[in-house]
Amino acid sequence: MAINQKDLGAGLSFLLLALVYGWIAYRDLPFGVMLNMGPGYFPLVLCTILAGIGALLTIRALLAGLRTGLPGRFAWRPVVAICLAVILFGTFLRELGLFASVFCTVLICSLASARMNWLQAGLAALMLAVICTGVFAYGVRLPLPVVGTWFTGLATWTF
Amino acid sequence: MDLLNHLELGFSVAFLPINLAFCLLGAFLGTVIGVLPGIGPLATISMLLPLTFGLPPVTSLIMLSGIYYGAQYGGSTTAILVNLPGEASSTVTMIDGYQMALRGRAGPALAAAGLGSFFAGTVGTLLVAVVATPLTALTLSFGPTEYCALMIIGLVSSIALASGSLVKAIGMICAGLLLGLTGTDIYTNQPRFTFGIVDLLDGLDFVAIAVGVFGISEILRNLENEDLPRTVIGKVTGLWPSRDDLRRMIAPALRGTAIGSLLGVLPGGGALLSSFVSYNLEKKISPNSAEFGKGAIEGVTAPESANNAAAQTSFIPMLSLGLPATPVMALMIGAMTIQGITPGPNVIVDKPDLFWGLIASMWIGNAMLIVLNLPLIGIWVSLLRVPYNILFPAIVTFCCIGVYSVSNSPFGVYLIVIAGLVGYVTSKFECEWAPFFLGFVLGPLFEHQLRRAMLISGGDPTVFLTRPISAVLLAVAVVVLIIVAMPAIAQTRKQVFVEDQA
Structure with a gap:
């Protein structure tokens, strides 16, 4: 048909x-x-x-007399990786803090690409975490915690 | 003369060191993000919006418009150097711009885009300044009936400006109007379509949806064919166009500016249409029409002038009526509201410094783009060389941070995911999102004015036809609709958008 x-x-x-x-x-x-x-x-x-x-x-x-398929294939891997990364960011921002959240989000996001390479992704994640923390938390002073609630407890316990 | 006094006031505000600095910063950041392939002005502004929260109202709006021009201009750079549209309205620039770049003339192509945009921006800004006062005076007499009729024109012309199927565009508008109603009904305080979610009582977050549809789903689309080779033009030499190039740029720039200025006032994506129209016009009438598609400088100058002029004049309905003509203007209105300013005809009276300062800074912003872009082209080239698999996680992260700081709750971020997925899937059905956003923004406004109009008229719907201004406006809307639906026009319309897209 x-x-x-x-x-x-x-x-x-x-x-x-x-x-x-x-x-x-x-x-x-x-x-x-x-x-x-x-x-x-x-x-x-x-x-x-x-x-x-x-x-x-x-x-x-x-x-319609013409069969027209959908353009392009469905990008399953990117869909899963990017959605997961974004959801985690939203859910755990308070707990992880900005620095760790950005690091994790970038890392998980990178999985969307078939050409992903752990070393490159890790370095990019680290760099972005530093930049984002610097610009958004210290630069424009958005009210986002740099260190999350999970780590503040840890810090007082260690020192 | 009144206009000169106003402009003087405007420039005195815009030339304050702090405003100059933030205009420059905005234009710079806008270009940085806008250069990234697939990220258009809307996503750029949504992402960078939180940066302006801490600033005083005038400064924050000036910075935002700087970001807007930067993003718009960055898109052309990407089109010329990578053959990827940085945003929809630079699709046409790609055709001849990239060809010029392949022939080692990337420099003149970039300069043509820059100079054309600057010229168009100057004319557009002047036009905004001239038209604003009389138009505002006119609209102060507008009642709810007239506002309704005006919004109908807006919605109808956004159907006309959509590039795909008309029926789908109407559907997207209805969907936008409907989803725009989410939240507490202001008349009865009854929550509508909130599914029991507290975050939805204030409505769906516009920024989150925009970021999802224009940021995330665009990335998903790009990742579909990751293996396609991309050739970045490596070196840009000889920036300045030759005397012959300059001579060939003048007429297309003038025509492009005229087309863009006219179409930009229309709601719903005038920038996109005007770049297509002016390209096709040049192709028909230019003495060098044989060169089109093989690197004609006219083919870069005309659409770039047109889309920048349109970007400028799309401020007119927003500033004088408080009606957003494009999704970008809706974001600007959102930003004004966050700063405690109610957009509309009152702004020009109550806050002349803000109004004229913004207009003056539009021109300064355009001038800065030239200063910024041509010498810094090396930076943009190296930014374009960054592999996509490093870029897209960065874009996703910026989107998340931007939305989280606007909505201040995880829910806004979840909304990005939903909007991104829906946007991705519907893009397969060739549904266009520009009409959706116009509907989304106008939904609550339209319903509010409609209810007021009915209350005032005693429930008599003929009031739309008996009040002269609204009758005229509605007649215009009907005419537009008929013209668009005529088979002959529909055919040409299809050609305008499709012909050169390959």
């Missing part, structure tokens, strides 16, 4: 968003009247339009 995958993907994404948000708006938010629009009025109108567009794209894609 001939399917235009790009349009199908876009159409289904729009439909999904419209249905989920439309359902939430319908269930939780009062619609109101035109004179005094409730919090659900505008969202529901938008969801209706969006669902229409999604449906149009989906149907058009299913009827």
